[in-house]
Amino acid sequence: MNSHDLTCVHTGTVIEEDSLTLGQLCRACDVHADWIISIVEESIIEPQGENIRLWRFSGKCLLRARSALRLQRDLGVNLAGIALALDLMEELENLRAQMKTLGHS
Secondary structure, eight states, X not given: OOHXXXXXXXXXXXXXXXXXXXXHHHHHHTOOHHHHHHHHHTTSSOOXXXXXXXXXXXXXXXXXXXXXXXXXXXXXXXXXXXXXXXXXXXXXXXXXXXXXXXXXX
């Protein structure tokens, strides 16, 4: 991923076939690596790769990290609360998609 691609990611375009390194995710979210590590430890996002130097993050991880950051900064939600809130929001989105598929708008 080059710097132009990171600019696109930073402004909101997520390209799913590309993955972000820890450093790129930090820059895209404007946070320190310690914060990303803490949300990985809380299972808010799940990187691919076992070694921290080899971690790669999907577009979905970027979206969840940004949502987590907003919950923390804007509402003061702690990491455990963020994990619960994001899981519930994802479940709600899945249920809405299922209802739409079934024809219940």
